[in-house]
Amino acid sequence: MSDRIDVAILGATGSVGQRFVQLLAGHPWFRIAELVGSERSAGKPYWEACDWRVSSAPPDEVRGLKVKHYEEPLHSTVVFSALPGGLAGPIEEGLAAEGKRVFTNARDHRMDPDVPLMIPEVNPDHAAAIERQRRERGWRDGFIVANPNCSTIHLVLALKPIQDAFGIEQGIVTTLQAASGAGYPGVPSLDLIDNVIPYIGGEEEKIESESRKILGRWEDGRFLDAPITLSAHCNRVPVRDGHTETVSLKLAQPASPDEVARVLAEFRARPQELGLPTAPARPVVVLDQLDRPQPVLDRDVERGMASVVGRVRPCPVFDVRFVVLGHNTIRGAAGASVLNAELLLREGWLD
Amino acid sequence: MSDRIDVAILGATGSVGQRFVQLLAGHPWFRIAELVGSERSAGKPYWEACDWRVSSAPPDEVRGLKVKHYEEPLHSTVVFSALPGGLAGPIEEGLAAEGKRVFTNARDHRMDPDVPLMIPEVNPDHAAAIERQRRERGWRDGFIVANPNCSTIHLVLALKPIQDAFGIEQGIVTTLQAASGAGYPGVPSLDLIDNVIPYIGGEEEKIESESRKILGRWEDGRFLDAPITLSAHCNRVPVRDGHTETVSLKLAQPASPDEVARVLAEFRARPQELGLPTAPARPVVVLDQLDRPQPVLDRDVERGMASVVGRVRPCPVFDVRFVVLGHNTIRGAAGASVLNAELLLREGWLD
Amino acid sequence: MSDRIDVAILGATGSVGQRFVQLLAGHPWFRIAELVGSERSAGKPYWEACDWRVSSAPPDEVRGLKVKHYEEPLHSTVVFSALPGGLAGPIEEGLAAEGKRVFTNARDHRMDPDVPLMIPEVNPDHAAAIERQRRERGWRDGFIVANPNCSTIHLVLALKPIQDAFGIEQGIVTTLQAASGAGYPGVPSLDLIDNVIPYIGGEEEKIESESRKILGRWEDGRFLDAPITLSAHCNRVPVRDGHTETVSLKLAQPASPDEVARVLAEFRARPQELGLPTAPARPVVVLDQLDRPQPVLDRDVERGMASVVGRVRPCPVFDVRFVVLGHNTIRGAAGASVLNAELLLREGWLD
Amino acid sequence: MSDRIDVAILGATGSVGQRFVQLLAGHPWFRIAELVGSERSAGKPYWEACDWRVSSAPPDEVRGLKVKHYEEPLHSTVVFSALPGGLAGPIEEGLAAEGKRVFTNARDHRMDPDVPLMIPEVNPDHAAAIERQRRERGWRDGFIVANPNCSTIHLVLALKPIQDAFGIEQGIVTTLQAASGAGYPGVPSLDLIDNVIPYIGGEEEKIESESRKILGRWEDGRFLDAPITLSAHCNRVPVRDGHTETVSLKLAQPASPDEVARVLAEFRARPQELGLPTAPARPVVVLDQLDRPQPVLDRDVERGMASVVGRVRPCPVFDVRFVVLGHNTIRGAAGASVLNAELLLREGWLD
Structure with a gap:
């Protein structure tokens, strides 16, 4: 598993963020490298920043990971976003512009005319909209792929x-x-x-x-x-x-x-x-x-x-x-984003 | 209130029966004279026969009333039925044949071609079906009026x-x-x-x-x-x-x-x-x-x-x-029957 | 009821405040004259300021009453306080200093050595502590009486x-x-x-x-x-x-x-x-x-x-x-304060 | 796993019985060989006899197992009992007399002076009471071990x-x-x-x-x-x-x-x-x-x-x-019995 891809989770301490952590802990292709939160959480170890509520305690591999602030730079190229609607939009755009591949659960970009609103079993071909994103928005490697409500x-x-x-x-x-x-x-x-x-x-x-x-x-x-x-x-x-x-x-x-x-x-x-x-x-x-x-x-x-x-x-x-x-928080949220990322990885969009 | 009409409640110890008791206690036109239950309840005072659950305790006026068995004769001419579907049908027919005016919450006769399925605000004219009931079933004074689910x-x-x-x-x-x-x-x-x-x-x-x-x-x-x-x-x-x-x-x-x-x-x-x-x-x-x-x-x-x-x-x-x-148990059940009875009383069907 | 005593309710839009309103609407001795709330509520009619949740809708007599701000002067001499702990303390003291008789559900003054923590059935004689309050705090007519948690x-x-x-x-x-x-x-x-x-x-x-x-x-x-x-x-x-x-x-x-x-x-x-x-x-x-x-x-x-x-x-x-x-919100909160006020009224402390 | 010990589960279709099935499916030492139920269940395949409620569906290995009736002979020498109190007592004694090692969750024998009421972490030495059972009740190989409420x-x-x-x-x-x-x-x-x-x-x-x-x-x-x-x-x-x-x-x-x-x-x-x-x-x-x-x-x-x-x-x-x-239904019931059986197996009582 040494060649797993480093990923960051935005909004990592919230409900959907916790599901991202749960689904990505021990993932065969992705490794949780960065957890990102608000001012209230930043700088604290994850277990302390987070009122973990999806099981008795957070997975060992992330327990001590220090939560970063939204404004800190990220080294991961794959980013999962559990940010609240409204806040998510500009942050996700900024990251895509920097080259990050953003898989978001937020509502902000879902209806954009160049953002795939993707369910891998339903419309995997919508990934093609990424090209329009890059072309029109001037992004080279980055993109935003949303999952539905x-x-x-x-x-x-x-x-x-x-x-x-x-x-x-x-x-x-x-x-x-x-x-x-x-x-x-x-x-x-x-x-x-x-x-x-x-x-x-x-x-x-x-x-x-x-x-x-x-x-x-x-x-x-x-x-x-x-x-x-x-x-x-x-x-x-x-x-x-x-x-x-x-x-x-x-x-x-x-x-x-x-x-x-x-x-x-x-x-x-x-x-x-x-x-x-x-x-x-x-x-x-x-x-x-x-x-x-x-x-x-x-x-x-x-x-x-x-x-x-x-x-x-x-x-x-x-x-x-x-x-x-x-x-609703597994297939309906975090799991949907993870599956989108797995599909795009296999289909070459993360190269 | 000395000239209130005596009424009987069938299935008086059940959930809907308790609502009948609650709505009819202190009613200006009707007086709870008879409470009727199954073998398990018959012979006991109501408070003992009944696991009262719609408030802390049953109204004083019925607390000590002895529960009758279905097979005992009733003197009341107005009968409210909270009997369970299946059991209700034949008992209610028997009572109507004896001259009782039966207001039932049970499903058994609702779809009969001669039984009014009545909501007083909606189809009060359906009461006319009572005449067909009496004619075809050979009932002189009795009848069955149902309220819906x-x-x-x-x-x-x-x-x-x-x-x-x-x-x-x-x-x-x-x-x-x-x-x-x-x-x-x-x-x-x-x-x-x-x-x-x-x-x-x-x-x-x-x-x-x-x-x-x-x-x-x-x-x-x-x-x-x-x-x-x-x-x-x-x-x-x-x-x-x-x-x-x-x-x-x-x-x-x-x-x-x-x-x-x-x-x-x-x-x-x-x-x-x-x-x-x-x-x-x-x-x-x-x-x-x-x-x-x-x-x-x-x-x-x-x-x-x-x-x-x-x-x-x-x-x-x-x-x-x-x-x-x-x-669902007031307007949706007991209250519906009581309102049907009030309407038919005012319109002369109980004379 | 023309000689009912005008009362004010502090924290009138919250849960306990709503219970005060419910218990005091139509009260034979008290009349809700003033409802007091925070910045968010002040200036609005009560029904609009308040997310009423103790029944389907607030009583007619207070529906349209305009909510006052804590800093506005009150004309009522009897004040019921449903303020949150922490906020309550200084506001209640200020009112007592102005001569108001404050009946509070807040925790702030409960353990004060000169404040009766009163349940009328249990320790009505503790009202005597009011004299010490007045003496030591320099209040002439006002006082604070608390009810317990x-x-x-x-x-x-x-x-x-x-x-x-x-x-x-x-x-x-x-x-x-x-x-x-x-x-x-x-x-x-x-x-x-x-x-x-x-x-x-x-x-x-x-x-x-x-x-x-x-x-x-x-x-x-x-x-x-x-x-x-x-x-x-x-x-x-x-x-x-x-x-x-x-x-x-x-x-x-x-x-x-x-x-x-x-x-x-x-x-x-x-x-x-x-x-x-x-x-x-x-x-x-x-x-x-x-x-x-x-x-x-x-x-x-x-x-x-x-x-x-x-x-x-x-x-x-x-x-x-x-x-x-x-x-817990009737006898355990608003009702407790109201009963304290009724007792002290009858025993002459509100004269 | 060919040398796993065959076990029977009594009361297999009830809540605790379902937990026994869940814990014993795939167990390294025990194999669910017999599921035993009442008249209503006997003769039916387990999935049909049982209103399975501890997860979406029963484990594959027991899905089709035909439920036996209490009066049918059992070949398993280890028996787990999830029978209701009252019913359990005589059935469990009969099985022990036939040589079965009975691990019961029922209350009937818990306080017997010769039945271990065992929690393996607390009183494993109480297993010694089995010898008194055998001696006084004339049982050769069988015994009853209970777990607490x-x-x-x-x-x-x-x-x-x-x-x-x-x-x-x-x-x-x-x-x-x-x-x-x-x-x-x-x-x-x-x-x-x-x-x-x-x-x-x-x-x-x-x-x-x-x-x-x-x-x-x-x-x-x-x-x-x-x-x-x-x-x-x-x-x-x-x-x-x-x-x-x-x-x-x-x-x-x-x-x-x-x-x-x-x-x-x-x-x-x-x-x-x-x-x-x-x-x-x-x-x-x-x-x-x-x-x-x-x-x-x-x-x-x-x-x-x-x-x-x-x-x-x-x-x-x-x-x-x-x-x-x-x-309460894992460590508090079925899991308690299974742990008792594991302990006694390791300590030689099942030989």
């Missing part, structure tokens, strides 16, 4: 095989989202004991617009949105991890629930062909039981990297309906 | 003013239902700590079919379903009381979210005109705040008898979308 | 009748405290979904020291602590309202659990004799059922103003053990 | 090093126990949403009596209880897994909190010396942070096999107080 990722993983097989025209989605999606401290407990919140700021718009970009095409140097109309209703529920989504779809061609379930269960794509280290064996896992998927039982299927689908059945209004569940 | 009631209260003003063609609904909807002991805690269950047996079908009957017409001695197609996705969430529902609607005529919100907020109907004791002043309460309604804050609005609507906004796929919340 | 109040209400009847030498207490005790936003939901926190900063010390002062005597112009040693273990649990405490006591004289239960159930004191409007009929309510008290069922007994005791039984190590539960 | 195990693991170093005279313990301790369906969700239950039937007595037996001596062919008096207050809280316990101890010799923390952290015993496969490297893990241990963060330390202690500090009433947390 946590709810969007799991929805789109379930839509992609259906779109390919039958076409999708319209969809109505309701999410039941976990508390960890809002980070830490995030949602107050008084909002989630004996309660649900039927609103998550900006989330519905993200699902509706990001999905169209990801499922669309990169053609003639630009993104063409998929001609799919979506409506999203977003809710916060008293669950730690794992977003559940109910989905009703109008298809372009008729298909029975069994046919839909089959294309979902059989879905395999580029990361599975390449055997990427963080890739799930099955990107979409289909369960038979009437009352599944459930967050507490199924969010860790395929180490949190799969979207788990159940209850595929006819929809009285549209054609088909089902439930999809996925881990 | 808890999720259906709050959905339909929100649909009715929209249907009247603009027409509704299609709707897609996702519910986030409270634990009390499954009674006690009901849902195991291991299913609802850090979890949601994306399935409630029979619930989706009930919402889809009951709504069409309630919103339909009674014409020429039979029910004509409303020409509305609904699709329901039902989920159980870690909430004690209060079902939350996200709704997307396709209207027959165009209407802005503001127009929809206005017809909802201005909705008043027969129970409000008559000033029925259990009627809410506003059957539908519309909230402005972005993140409302919420179960813990809003389920007790209008003493749990209103449906609370929020987030009325355009739907990218259909025309309008919103959230509706309501108390 | 929320966990202390319910513990002490249960200890007092036992102390009087049998004497108490030692006690070991473990609390299971509700989220609302930390205010809003307070405890993050990720800390309380599928979790408990075995630590609440400063709480154990407060219980141990405040109890000794309250149960002690005012003699010769100073407080003499009660000779009781307490050990407290404090935990935060996923409950909205209602602190549960397990208590083991070493008594000075032998007493059976039945005798202890009897003195608790029969306890009546000054507020009950005077019939104070906010006083519970029974300050301590004793339940027989094996598995009670429980927060969701019993926190609202006596409108949240009682301490509810259950499971009185022998302790293998000490003499007696039991469970006590109480509403 | 889930709350007792974690308490005693923390008491043992303190007892050895300083002696313990008295202790007062309050538990905050997880829902999984009551099995599935177990505690209704309406009892644990926004609530705690201050009572668990029989639990307090078990903690008080089992601890004295385990910490006592086996001498001259009989158990001598340890001279320690304990008082336990048991509560159920809304947590899935992980019992938290607050403990105050009166020691025989003075010791500072630091000294106590040190003997806890340095504690190693027979299972660690022998390197038993399921043994934790550290049976007691001591945490420094002020607000730890917490169930969701720390229950899986050492794969759920450790007791995690925090907040070691002086007790104003006794000498020292602390918090101990442990996984």
